[in-house]
Amino acid sequence: xxxxxxxxxxxxxxxxxxxxxxxxxxxxxxxxxxxxxxxxxxxxxxxxxxxxxxxxxxxxxxxxxxxxxxxxxxxxxxx
Amino acid sequence: xxxxxxxxxxxxxxxxxxxxxxxxxxxxxxxxxxxxxxxxxxxxxxxxxxxxxxxxxxxxxxxxxxxxxxxxxxxxxxxxxxxxxxxxxxxxxxxxxxxxxxxxxxxxxxxxxxxxxxxxxxxxxxxxxxxxxxxxxxxxxxxxxxxxxxxxxxxxxxxxxxxxxxxxxxxxxxxxxxxxxxxxxxxxxxxxxxxxxxxxxxxxxxxxxxxxxxxxxxxxxxxxxxxxxxxxxxxxxxxxxxxxxxxxxxxxxxxxxxxx
Numbered sequence: 001x002x003x004x005x006x007x008x009x010x011x012x013x014x015x016x017x018x019x020x021x022x023x024x025x026x027x028x029x030x031x032x033x034x035x036x037x038x039x040x041x042x043x044x045x046x047x048x049x050x051x052x053x054x055x056x057x058x059x060x061x062x063x064x065x066x067x068x069x070x071x072x073x074x075x076x077x078x079x
Numbered sequence: 080x081x082x083x084x085x086x087x088x089x090x091x092x093x094x095x096x097x098x099x100x101x102x103x104x105x106x107x108x109x110x111x112x113x114x115x116x117x118x119x120x121x122x123x124x125x126x127x128x129x130x131x132x133x134x135x136x137x138x139x140x141x142x143x144x145x146x147x148x149x150x151x152x153x154x155x156x157x158x159x160x161x162x163x164x165x166x167x168x169x170x171x172x173x174x175x176x177x178x179x180x181x182x183x184x185x186x187x188x189x190x191x192x193x194x195x196x197x198x199x200x201x202x203x204x205x206x207x208x209x210x211x212x213x214x215x216x217x218x219x220x221x222x223x224x225x226x227x228x229x230x231x232x233x234x235x236x237x238x239x240x241x242x243x244x245x246x247x248x249x250x251x252x253x254x255x256x257x258x259x260x261x262x263x264x265x266x267x268x269x270x271x272x273x274x275x276x277x278x279x280x281x282x283x284x285x286x287x288x289x290x291x292x293x294x295x296x297x298x299x300x301x302x303x304x305x306x307x308x309x310x311x312x313x314x315x316x317x318x319x320x321x322x323x324x325x326x327x328x329x330x331x332x333x334x335x336x337x338x339x
Contacts, residue, residue, distance in 0.1 A: 002260035008267045011224045015231050015271060 019055050027051050034065045042069035081112070081191040083184055084313070085213035087237075088220060089229030091200030094250040095219045097286060099197040100128035101303060104295045105310035107162040111192040114153065116184065118209035119199040120167040120175060129156055129164060130293030139167040143179050149186055163191075177208045184212040193313070202236055210237060215244040217309075218274070221251045222263035227271055234274055248278035248309060254323035255336045265320065278309035281323040301326070 030051045038044045048068035053061055086099045099115060107113045117125040120139065126132040137152040142165075149165075156162040165187065187194045196213055199205035210216065216237050220230035230247065237245050249265050256262040269276045285300040296303045305321035312318065327336050 004257070004260045004263055004267060007222075007224060007263045008271065011227050011263070011267075011271045014224065014228055018228065018232065019235075 016055055019061070027053060030063075030065070034067070038067055038069070041073055042067075043071045043073060044069045081114075081188045081193055082215060083188055083194040083196065083213045084215045084217055085118075085196040085198050085209050086217045086219060087198035087206065087210065087233055088200060088218060088226075089202060089233040090220070090226045093219050093221050093226055094280075094286070095200070096124045096128050096197050097290065098217075098219055098248060098250060098280065098306065099195050100125055101295055101306045102309055102313070103162055103193075103195050104129075104156070104159060105303070105307045106193050106195075106313065107156075107159045108298075109307075109310055109314060110161070111314065112161045112190070113193045113195065114163045114165060114187045114191040116165045116187065116194060116196045117167045118180070118196050118205065120205060122199065123167045125164055125197050126154070126166050126168070127293060128290065129162075129295065131156060131164065132293070135164075135166045135168060139165055139180075139183065140175065142183060143175055149183065175208065177211045180208050181212040202233065206233075206236075210240055210242075213240075214242055215246075216242050217246055217248055217277070218272075219248045219250050220268060220272075222249055222253075222257075222265075222268055224263075227263070227268055231272055234272060245274060246277040247272055247274045248280060249276055250280045251282045252279050252323040253282050254325070255327045255339050258324045258327050258336070265323075276320060277312045277318075278305065279320045279323050280305045280309075281321070 031049050034051060035044060035046055035049045045068045049065070051065045053063050056062055086095055088095045103113045103115045115125055117123040126135050131154055134154045137147040139152070141147045142149050142152050153163045153165055184194055184196070196209050198209040218230045218233055220226045234245060247268065249268050252265065253262060257264045265276050265279045281301045283300055283302040285296050285302050289296045308319055308321050326332055
């Protein structure tokens with residue numbers, strides 16, 4: 001295999017590992033912001049807010065936020 | 080108000096200061112008023128790159144401490160009146176706050192079309208101080224995994240500053256080895272970083288020769304021509320990137336490859 005291909009594979013692999021391993025602070029901020037946002041629409045249980053970030057094989061992030069809410073705030077109409 | 084671009088890298092020794100100095104010269108030669116700011120407080124080198132180290136009387140720290148006015152600390156390049164440098168040779172940079180630095184940059188932007196900040200290596204306080212005053216960033220990397228990795232980390236940190244543009248310059252590209260497929264090419268770096276590469280700068284002996292005697296690279300050199308293309312991108316948004324492999328193509332290129 002050519003050196004450039006080996007190099008590129010090494011780089012992509014290490015960037016993936018770096019991103020996957022450096023998320024604690026990011027998740028803490030994400031949880032806090034998500035809680036604040038969701039609170040505009042729902043009466044959210046702040047302790048239930050959870051966030052997860054994973055990295056797929058293409059190096060893209062998959063982000064999921066889950067939360068438990070007691071009720072919807074106000075009434076929303078589409079259109 | 081002029082544009083403020085921080086030239087950063089994360090990793091040291093990738094040629095950031097030389098690119099900042101040469102890009103400043105190329106922009107000034109194209110008619111822009113350019114001010115370079117050496118934000119590498121205490122480990123400054125831009126004055127050496129420009130060959131004006133003997134002309135620096137005051138620096139960034141003197142401005143901060145009120146020992147001189149900002150205009151007194153600016154050194155105009157002897158061969159290019161539209162290019163000025165604010166150096167930072169003193170070792171007292173620890174007291175320089177982000178707020179003070181930002182106010183100095185803001186003052187410089189009023190009288191320049193471009194303010195280029197030469198960011199210190201690393202990602203500690205000096206990095207954040209330099210980046211916080213800018214609205215665009217150029218990340219300099221070389222086509223080696225360690226440098227690309229650091230560039231990626233820097234780009235993640237830059238995301239927090241919501242800069243208008245974050246673009247990449249790949250320095251020290253060995254066109255002969257790229258053609259042989261032995262080292263990373265510009266396309267490889269772009270696909271790894273997922274950022275636009277706006278400059279490809281060849282490895283050129285001219286850089287070493289110029290650095291030794293203290294002058295900007297010869298305007299006919301490959302290095303300067305590649306930087307001129309980056310200057311065109313900065314000023315006019317052109318997308319052409321210097322082809323570092325061009326001189327190693329064809330029959331003459333074949334002999335050049337053998338000669339290296």
